[in-house]
Amino acid sequence: GSTLAFVEGQGGNITVASLAGLTAASQIGNTISVLVAGSNANSIASQLPKDVVSKVFIAEDPFFDHNAAELITPLVSQVFRDHNFTHFVTPASTVGKNILPRLAAVLDRQPISEITAVKDASTFVRPIYAGNALQTVQTTEPQVLVSVRGTSFEPVKLEGSAAPPVESVTLKEVPGSIAEFVNEQLLTSDKPDLGSATRVVSGGRGLKSKENFDSLLNPLADKLGAAIGASRAAVDLGFVDNSLQVGQTGKVVAPELYIAVGLSGAIQHLAGMKDSKTIVAINKDEDAPIFSVADIGLVGDIFEVVPELTEKL
Amino acid sequence: MSTKLRILVPVKRVIDASLKPRINKAQTGVETKGVKFSINPFDDIAVEEAAKIKAAHKGAVEKLHAVSIGGTKSQDVLRIALAKGFDTSTLVDVGEQEVEPLQVSKILQKVVEKDNFNLVILGKQAIDDDSNQTGQMLAGLLNWPQATNASEVIIEGDSVTVTKEIDGGAETVKAKLPLIITTDLRLNEPKFVTLPKMMKAKKKPIETLKPEDLGVSVEQRLKVLKLEEPPVRKAGIKVKDVDELVARIKELI
Numbered sequence: 015g016s017t018l019a020f021v022e023g024q025g026g027n028i029t030v031a032s033l034a035g036l037t038a039a040s041q042i043g044n045t046i047s048v049l050v051a052g053s054n055a056n057s058i059a060s061q062l063p064k065d066v067v068s069k070v071f072i073a074e075d076p077f078f079d080h081n082a083a084e085l086i087t088p089l090v091s092q093v094f095r096d097h098n099f100t101h102f103v104t105p106a107s108t109v110g111k112n113i114l115p116r117l118a119a120v121l122d123r124q125p126i127s128e129i130t131a132v133k134d135a136s137t138f139v140r141p142i143y144a145g146n147a148l149q150t151v152q153t154t155e156p157q158v159l160v161s162v163r164g165t166s167f168e169p170v171k172l173e174g175s176a177a178p179p180v181e182s183v184t185l186k187e188v189p190g191s192i193a194e195f196v197n198e199q200l201l202t203s204d205k206p207d208l209g210s211a212t213r214v215v216s217g218g219r220g221l222k223s224k225e226n227f228d229s230l231l232n233p234l235a236d237k238l239g240a241a242i243g244a245s246r247a248a249v250d251l252g253f254v255d256n257s258l259q260v261g262q263t264g265k266v267v268a269p270e271l272y273i274a275v276g277l278s279g280a281i282q283h284l285a286g287m288k289d290s291k292t293i294v295a296i297n298k299d300e301d302a303p304i305f306s307v308a309d310i311g312l313v314g315d316i317f318e319v320v321p322e323l324t325e326k327l
Numbered sequence: 328m329s330t331k332l333r334i335l336v337p338v339k340r341v342i343d344a345s346l347k348p349r350i351n352k353a354q355t356g357v358e359t360k361g362v363k364f365s366i367n368p369f370d371d372i373a374v375e376e377a378a379k380i381k382a383a384h385k386g387a388v389e390k391l392h393a394v395s396i397g398g399t400k401s402q403d404v405l406r407i408a409l410a411k412g413f414d415t416s417t418l419v420d421v422g423e424q425e426v427e428p429l430q431v432s433k434i435l436q437k438v439v440e441k442d443n444f445n446l447v448i449l450g451k452q453a454i455d456d457d458s459n460q461t462g463q464m465l466a467g468l469l470n471w472p473q474a475t476n477a478s479e480v481i482i483e484g485d486s487v488t489v490t491k492e493i494d495g496g497a498e499t500v501k502a503k504l505p506l507i508i509t510t511d512l513r514l515n516e517p518k519f520v521t522l523p524k525m526m527k528a529k530k531k532p533i534e535t536l537k538p539e540d541l542g543v544s545v546e547q548r549l550k551v552l553k554l555e556e557p558p559v560r561k562a563g564i565k566v567k568d569v570d571e572l573v574a575r576i577k578e579l580i
Contacts, residue, residue, distance in 0.1 A: 142455065
């Protein structure tokens with residue numbers, strides 16, 4: 015078999031989720047080719063390690079910026095078919111989740127979403143029911159299409175290896191109607207990226223207001239060099255942007271250190287963070303479910319405890 | 328003159344979101360006996376959005392139709408849509424069989440083509456299998472544009488502007504009908520359906536079809552080898568004050 019991996023760039027660099035996807039692709043065991051699309055395709059491709067990736071297909075065209083599924087899907091399916099690939103791997107980012115099923119439908123295949131382990135080239139583990147069950151699933155199809163949960167695989171290393179050979183590709187078939195890009199509202203932050211940060215400070219309803227959320231959690235996060243996260247309740251109450259939501263329907267994170275502040279720990283939230291290495295919980299309610307997954311718990315008033323913690327760290 | 332909206336909303340009956348499912352002894356699936364089922368929360372948001380569109384664009388909406396693929400009990404979730412103002416509904420009765428997203432999408436494609444729907448609003452994922460596939464697959468089969476993870480939908484004539492939640496924030500796209508939209512959490516807050524409305528909905532029609540009636544066979548492409556509990560975290564400790572917490576954290580960093 016042979017694997018085609020989709021790699022995404024962000025700000026001129028390969029995303030951490032894409033590098034984790036390449037690790038999953040290596041575990042499948044085939045030779046790996048990569049597809050990169052968009053205005054930065056060449057510079058993204060030049061960062062790929064030759065010892066992992068044998069070839070890169072490049073579609074350097076601003077046409078593919080914003081990764082519209084209606085445009086990327088025909089490009090991927092063209093390369094996939096032309097070169098008789100047996101496997102397709104994409105990070106389970108919002109872009110990957112947008113593309114994988116559309117591609118699979120066009121190829122008449124049933125894809126496998128958000129794998130967390132590779133058993134063999136056709137057998138994978140994936141969480142279902144908000145991570146309350148792990149399903150080992152085997153495909154019976156000759157072509158295998160998966161998306162990869164980034165936090166479950168170490169990213170491949172980029173240093174010490176020359177770039178693989180490249181081949182330019184252009185879309186032969188003009189796609190039909192697409193949802194045209196109008197604009198984007200990206201969250202700008204001086205903090206590390208939530209999805210790949212090694213430390214995360216996360217807040218919940220207990221913070222009570224946006225002002226409290228910022229004034230309590232930002233200094234703690236800055237002291238630790240941590241990213242900010244939040245529960246669904248905190249997002250719904252307008253404390254932070256929705257892109258910082260951790261949980262079943264938000265981001266899945268697995269940092270070295272996760273500090274949950276004033277956050278009860280609904281199962282949908284636990285689904286997004288329970289694979290963190292060390293979980294610290296601070297909550298005034300000693301019965302809060304978050305304590306059942308926390309390695310270190312402190313029952314106390316967050317408005318007293320958090321400033322003291324920030325100062326003493 | 329703009330196109331009249333014919334809106335289809337697929338709904339799925341799933342184990343209630345507040346429950347933690349129990350895996351059966353044979354490790355083949357989860358226990359369903361005596362368990363509370365509800366409409367998939369994202370589908371509830373889709374139903375609510377369609378109803379809101381109808382309320383806001385009275386003359387422009389020709390039909391709201393709900394479809395569910397499942398056993399006879401899936402009528403319960405269709406009735407929620409009917410109670411919220413849907414005109415008609417279809418149950419595609421597959422009995423107890425699990426249907427994979429590809430086959431679901433093929434069934435939905437037939438339903439769309441049979442009745443000329445031009446806007447399909449789906450939940451972004453079902454909270455049982457968490458696949459997040461059906462909307463995008465249906466868009467692929469129909470070769471329609473797709474706007475996933477919607478947090479805002481604005482309809483002007485036959486042009487639809489959708490704000491989508493993406494990894495770094497939000498993105499706004501604009502498309503002409505026909506279109507596939509999948510809903511995210513913040514699109515709306517579904518209202519609770521009152522009992523009188525549910526009772527009234529019992530009089531509205533539920534058409535029942537078999538997948539074969541639509542020319543789709545419900546074959547499975549994936550084999551579930553095993554279902555197991557995730558590893559349990561070791562019991563943690565409680566510290567008594569901030570000084571002890573600081574000491575513990577400093578050991579880690």
